[in-house]
Amino acid sequence: xxxxxxxxxxxxxxxxxxxxxxxxxxxxxxxxxxxxxxxxxxxxxxxxxxxxxxxxxxxxxxxxxxxxxxxxxxxxxxxxxxxxxxxxxxxxxxxxxxxxxxxxxxxxxxxxxxxxxxxxxxxxxxxxxxxxxxxxxxxxxxxxxxxxxxxxxxxxxxxxxxxxx
Amino acid sequence: xxxxxxxxxxxxxxxxxxxxxxxxxxxxxxxxxxxxxxxxxxxxxxxxxxxxxxxxxxxxxxxxxxxxxxxxxxxxxxxxxxxxxxxxxxxxxxxxxxxxxxxxxxxxxxxxxxxxxxxxxxxxxxxxxxxxxxxxxxxxxxxxxxxxxxxxxxxxxxxxxxxxxxxxxxxxxxxxxxxxxxxxxxxxxxxxxxxxxxxxxxxxxxxxxxxxxxxxxxxxxxxxxxxxxxxxxxxxxxxxxxxxxxxxxxxxxxxxxxxxxxxxxxxxxxxxxxxxxxxxxxxxxxxxxxxxxxxxxxxxxxxxxxxxxxxxxxxxxxxxxxxxxxxxxxxxxxxxxxxxxxxxxxxxxxxxxxxxxxxxxxxxxxxxxxxxxxxxxxxxxxxxxxxxxxxxxxxxxxxxxxxxxxxxxxxxxxxxxxxxxxxxxxxxxxxxxxxxxxxxxxxxxxxxxxxxxxxxxxxxxxxxxxxxxxxxxxxxxxxxxxxxxxxxxxxxxxxxxxxxxxxxxxxxxxxxxxxxxxxxxxxxxxxxx
Numbered sequence: 001x002x003x004x005x006x007x008x009x010x011x012x013x014x015x016x017x018x019x020x021x022x023x024x025x026x027x028x029x030x031x032x033x034x035x036x037x038x039x040x041x042x043x044x045x046x047x048x049x050x051x052x053x054x055x056x057x058x059x060x061x062x063x064x065x066x067x068x069x070x071x072x073x074x075x076x077x078x079x080x081x082x083x084x085x086x087x088x089x090x091x092x093x094x095x096x097x098x099x100x101x102x103x104x105x106x107x108x109x110x111x112x113x114x115x116x117x118x119x120x121x122x123x124x125x126x127x128x129x130x131x132x133x134x135x136x137x138x139x140x141x142x143x144x145x146x147x148x149x150x151x152x153x154x155x156x157x158x159x160x161x162x163x164x165x
Numbered sequence: 166x167x168x169x170x171x172x173x174x175x176x177x178x179x180x181x182x183x184x185x186x187x188x189x190x191x192x193x194x195x196x197x198x199x200x201x202x203x204x205x206x207x208x209x210x211x212x213x214x215x216x217x218x219x220x221x222x223x224x225x226x227x228x229x230x231x232x233x234x235x236x237x238x239x240x241x242x243x244x245x246x247x248x249x250x251x252x253x254x255x256x257x258x259x260x261x262x263x264x265x266x267x268x269x270x271x272x273x274x275x276x277x278x279x280x281x282x283x284x285x286x287x288x289x290x291x292x293x294x295x296x297x298x299x300x301x302x303x304x305x306x307x308x309x310x311x312x313x314x315x316x317x318x319x320x321x322x323x324x325x326x327x328x329x330x331x332x333x334x335x336x337x338x339x340x341x342x343x344x345x346x347x348x349x350x351x352x353x354x355x356x357x358x359x360x361x362x363x364x365x366x367x368x369x370x371x372x373x374x375x376x377x378x379x380x381x382x383x384x385x386x387x388x389x390x391x392x393x394x395x396x397x398x399x400x401x402x403x404x405x406x407x408x409x410x411x412x413x414x415x416x417x418x419x420x421x422x423x424x425x426x427x428x429x430x431x432x433x434x435x436x437x438x439x440x441x442x443x444x445x446x447x448x449x450x451x452x453x454x455x456x457x458x459x460x461x462x463x464x465x466x467x468x469x470x471x472x473x474x475x476x477x478x479x480x481x482x483x484x485x486x487x488x489x490x491x492x493x494x495x496x497x498x499x500x501x502x503x504x505x506x507x508x509x510x511x512x513x514x515x516x517x518x519x520x521x522x523x524x525x526x527x528x529x530x531x532x533x534x535x536x537x538x539x540x541x542x543x544x545x546x547x548x549x550x551x552x553x554x555x556x557x558x559x560x561x562x563x564x565x566x567x568x569x570x571x572x573x574x575x576x577x578x579x580x581x582x583x584x585x586x587x588x589x590x591x592x593x594x595x596x597x598x599x600x601x602x603x604x605x606x607x608x609x610x611x612x613x614x615x616x617x618x619x620x621x622x623x624x625x626x627x628x629x630x631x632x633x634x635x636x637x638x639x640x641x642x643x644x645x646x647x648x649x650x651x652x653x654x655x656x657x658x659x660x661x662x663x664x665x666x667x668x669x670x671x672x673x674x675x676x677x678x679x680x681x682x683x684x685x686x687x688x689x690x691x692x693x694x
Contacts, residue, residue, distance in 0.1 A: 041557075041561055045556055045557045045559075045561075048556040048557075048559050048560050049557075052556055053552075119535055119542060120538070122542050123538065123541065123545070126542060126546060127545070136510060136513050136514055136517065139517035139520075140517060142545065143517065143520055143521050146548065149548035149549065149551075150548065152552055153551045156552065157555055159559060160555055160559050160562060163559070163562040164558075
């Protein structure tokens with residue numbers, strides 16, 4: 001980077017960073033950090049993790065299968081938390097859809113003709129929304145997912161380093 | 166008649182002299198038809214009698230001339246009937262005109278214009294069998310020289326000579342020597358209808374003729390292509406070795422042969438050639454010639470380098486992707502649509518695997534898709550755990566957040582963007598190895614022992630001791646991940662110690678450690694459940 005202070009506003013990294021920082025401030029504003037009880041910290045940890053995932057998914061929008069799946073998961077989870085009844089309903093329909101498609105794949109035992117079924121299944125579990133993809137798409141999504149994860153890690157590391165002074 | 170016979174004999178004698186150079190031609194194997202058999206067999210087999218059957222005197226004459234081993238036989242038995250002699254003499258006269266002019270239509274050998282270069286290319290193509298070099302050296306310009314070799318004259322007279330010449334262009338030695346490109350090949354076929362085969366030892370002329378013929382040929386090639394493409398359809402069905410989804414590959418080579426004769430042919434060089442790319446239809450003919458060349462590569466002294474390089478570049482790859490991918494089945498592979506589609510899929514997958522290989526550090530050494538997939542899985546898992554770890558770290562950090570810090574943070578983050586990825590991976594992996602049970606393929610029981618307890622009370626020293634203990638254990642698996650071996654130790658010492666001692670901001674180190682371990686164990690149990 002020639003100009004360190006001039007960042008590309010549309011890059012994935014900057015989008016994620018802004019969103020994540022906003023979420024972080026929101027979380028921190030909610031509860032003071034004075035209490036160091038494990039449960040509190042754990043709760044906050046969960047919230048931060050969700051915020052990280054959410055901001056990453058929103059940065060990618062719906063361009064990728066994994067981001068769409070992640071957004072759906074987050075939304076369904078939040079629905080379930082807020083209102084159990086409504087969450088169940090929406091969750092059910094969505095889950096039914098997901099299950100149908102994923103079951104179709106799983107029961108068919110996706111033999112893609114290349115013999116990587118076990119590894120591919122494992123990868124499918126790692127990548128959000130991976131159950132619904134064939135191997136070809138799965139590899140695509142994995143590549144993009146890895147890229148986004150590395151971005152996420154970099155940004156969070158920077159933030160953590162900054163705060164750990 | 167006698168004179169012609171004498172000339173024929175002369176030609177045959179010369180052919181015999183030049184036989185040594187001719188032996189490398191193996192084209193004959195590909196030809197199954199009657200006419201071709203004689204030609205082929207004459208190269209493979211000194212005794213041939215099939216050509217007797219030919220009604221076409223000129224072809225038999227040519228065959229006889231070309232088949233040097235059978236010179237004696239040919240001379241005696243194959244010379245055409247007297248009625249043909251008149252044609253021969255006519256042709257001799259016309260050859261003079263033809264050679265000096267530029268253009269030749271396939272059907273009419275009377276048409277004058279074909280430029281000298283074409284003449285040269287044509288003649289030079291047929292040079293080799295009869296080539297005892299200096300004597301047979303006809304200049305390209307010289308229609309006069311034709312007279313020196315009237316024995317060759319009758320060959321060209323036949324209107325259907327183009328087809329035969331096309332067949333004979335499979336005389337690989339000829340083409341190989343001349344580096345016949347598509348244009349030349351086309352010119353050959355055209356010219357051959359109109360002129361006799363002028364024997365020239367003029368290898369010297371060939372390079373020039375190649376270029377010019379190429380230019381000329383390209384302009385005229387479309388006519389030839391249309392002819393070829395018409396015949397291509399019956400040919401495609403014959404091919405056992407290839408099928409083509411692509412419409413850009415009209416099977417030119419096969420169509421050329423189809424022109425000449427019956428469909429069923431052995432195409433020895435064809436499958437090999439078919440597997441090659443055809444960058445353009447224009448170059449397809451060149452490709453055919455090139456295929457023939459390469460099957461007898463010994464003679465390829467004066468190849469047209471560009472065409473050859475192009476064709477040899479990726480002999481077995483599919484065509485560059487267009488709207489849809491044109492895929493050509495390779496030799497010996499099934500050609501039904503299912504297997505072809507599957508092959509396309511497999512290639513897509515391998516392409517993506519290569520891309521992933523670049524993305525995942527340390528994947529270069531790993532060979533084999535399964536192992537690479539394992540590496541990728543490990544990497545994704547490690548990244549996810551890093552995110553968790555960092556979020557936990559952020560949860561415990563004391564936020565000194567205000568507007569300024571946020572701005573500073575952004576700036577700081579992007580300032581050192583370039584230095585990040587690789588250096589952090591080893592560091593993170595070492596940290597993770599401590600905290601998050603990152604397990605490479607070797608696995609690490611020690612780490613499990615640390616994090617499985619729900620209530621872990623570590624004081625500073627035992628924790629450090631544990632850290633140091635695990636450090637040695639961690640290094641080998643971490644080495645497997647990255648190459649940054651020497652860095653890891655320093656990272657471990659510096660960063661982790663600093664983290665441990667300083668804690669996060671104002672937290673006391675001991676409480677932090679306790680917190681962290683407890684939290685992490687809770688998190689793990691939560692996650693695993």
